[in-house]
Amino acid sequence: MIVRQFISWVRTAPAGERAEATRSLARALLFSDMSAADRAAAEGALLMLLDDASPLVRQAMAEVFSRSAEAPAAIVQALSLDQASVALSVLEHSPLLIDADLVDIIATGDGEMQCAIARRINLPAAVCAAIAEVGTPAAALELIENPYAELAPFSWDRIVERHGHLAAIRESMLVLEDLPAATRLALVGKLSDTLAQFVVARNWLSADRAARIVSEARDRCAVNIAARSRGDDMRSLVQHLRLTGQLTAGLILRALLSGNLELFDQALVELSGLPPARVAALIYDRGGASLTALLTRAGLPQSIFPAFQAALEANDEFGFLGNDAEAARLRRRMVERVLTRCETDAETAEPLLILLRRFATESAREEARLFCDEMIADEAAAMQHDLIAA
Numbered sequence: 506m507i508v509r510q511f512i513s514w515v516r517t518a519p520a521g522e523r524a525e526a527t528r529s530l531a532r533a534l535l536f537s538d539m540s541a542a543d544r545a546a547a548e549g550a551l552l553m554l555l556d557d558a559s560p561l562v563r564q565a566m567a568e569v570f571s572r573s574a575e576a577p578a579a580i581v582q583a584l585s586l587d588q589a590s591v592a593l594s595v596l597e598h599s600p601l602l603i604d605a606d607l608v609d610i611i612a613t614g615d616g617e618m619q620c621a622i623a624r625r626i627n628l629p630a631a632v633c634a635a636i637a638e639v640g641t642p643a644a645a646l647e648l649i650e651n652p653y654a655e656l657a658p659f660s661w662d663r664i665v666e667r668h669g670h671l672a673a674i675r676e677s678m679l680v681l682e683d684l685p686a687a688t689r690l691a692l693v694g695k696l697s698d699t700l701a702q703f704v705v706a707r708n709w710l711s712a713d714r715a716a717r718i719v720s721e722a723r724d725r726c727a728v729n730i731a732a733r734s735r736g737d738d739m740r741s742l743v744q745h746l747r748l749t750g751q752l753t754a755g756l757i758l759r760a761l762l763s764g765n766l767e768l769f770d771q772a773l774v775e776l777s778g779l780p781p782a783r784v785a786a787l788i789y790d791r792g793g794a795s796l797t798a799l800l801t802r803a804g805l806p807q808s809i810f811p812a813f814q815a816a817l818e819a820n821d822e823f824g825f826l827g828n829d830a831e832a833a834r835l836r837r838r839m840v841e842r843v844l845t846r847c848e849t850d851a852e853t854a855e856p857l858l859i860l861l862r863r864f865a866t867e868s869a870r871e872e873a874r875l876f877c878d879e880m881i882a883d884e885a886a887a888m889q890h891d892l893i894a895a
Contacts, residue, residue: 511550520559527554527562531569535576548577555583563591571598585610589617596621604631611635611644619644628654637663642671649677658741661688669695686734687745693726694749721863724756731760731768743771752776754805755860761816762839762864776803788817808854812861815846835868 511530515523533539534547554562567584570576571594581601585592596602596610596618607622608631619640622632624647636648637660645664648654661678665688668674675692678684701715710718727746734742746752752772760768774784777799787799796817800810819839844861847853 515550515554520561523554523557523559524561524565527551527557528565528569531566535569535573548580551577551580552583555580560588560591563587567591567595571595572600574600576601582606589615592618593621597624604629607632608635612639616641616643620647623647623654624651626653630655630657630660633657634660634663637661637667642668642674646673646677649674649681658685658688661685662691665691665695670699686730686738686742689730690723690727690742690745691749693730694723697722723751724753724759727751727756728760728763728765728768732763732765735767739767739771740775743768743775746772747775754809757805758809758812758816758860759835759864761813761820762835762843762868764820764836764839766820773799773803776805778802809857811850811853812843812847812857815843819843834871835864837865837868837872840864840868 511526515526518526530547531551534544534551539547551566554566557563563584566580567587570581570584576599578601581595581599584595585599585602585606592614596607596614607625611619611622611632612635619636620643622628623636623640623644625632628648628651633648633654633656636644637656640648645668648656649664661684664674665678669692675696678692679689697719701719704710705712705715727742731739731742743752746756752775757769757772760772770781770784770788773779773788774781777784779787779799779802784799787795790796796814797810800813801807805813816839819842822842823836823838840861844858844865847858847861
């Protein structure tokens, strides 16, 4: 009887009053102890109100039903397909929407709807993949910042591919500690390309010089990221380097001269196709023939073989490094040792000498920066000690 009176009244009531009455009826459906007949009548009345001309009425229903697992599924489904002002709370919170519903709305809805879905708790991989594939930059940013989103590695990569040129996307991703190493390097590549285009467009650098600087910066970043990568993350990084054409002889030599033996080993495993144990045996056999055979199988240019041999010998002499920061930085003593060896070899190719000289300059500058930083730190510590003593 009450529901019948409600239906009669609501046809002529003002929009604001209809919305408040609808909110009350929806709450009664969820929380009141109605008879089965009254419950069916109330649900029917709410279904009818889905066609109300005022979005205020549908918003009132959405606010009540958006977080409830007991809400009528048909009503929730209809509200999720309504205009954004009505659908957003349902899309963000409703437990009644299945993955297929969300993926379909991501494909057909607007950016606000995509953002609402990207904020959902316990967002499954399939829905994340849909946002990564067709979502707006704002939706991708919401997804990145959602700690409950289950992003597969290929979804991270797709976001980088589509939106990595945007500073907000890069900044949000690069601060994530568990970001896959390959994705982190791809972001660095996007940043490098953006900067290169910027300086070339303003005639600050020629295109060739900018390309060389970008290539060297990418190699440094690759070794830096690899120094913090282990196991499957390292393997994925090396595979990414190979697929993108960055797994060059110069990069591999840089890794070795930085003391990053794990990256060096994994690179040769990837290029040679041999098992890790076999590659390790050939590298550390201490015989030149074994190393030569491995480097040949890996497809590296023969002109660079002497540098690899000299670097391995220097590594044996100077020992291994124990922290990530040192494994990402060229070791000056090793570089100078290899450069001296190659300079005295009449058969050393000129491109290799040019590369080693660049490495030597880079390592010397890095060592000087560290020395200056340590001096400043020591001076600051001494001043603080004097102040405390006074």
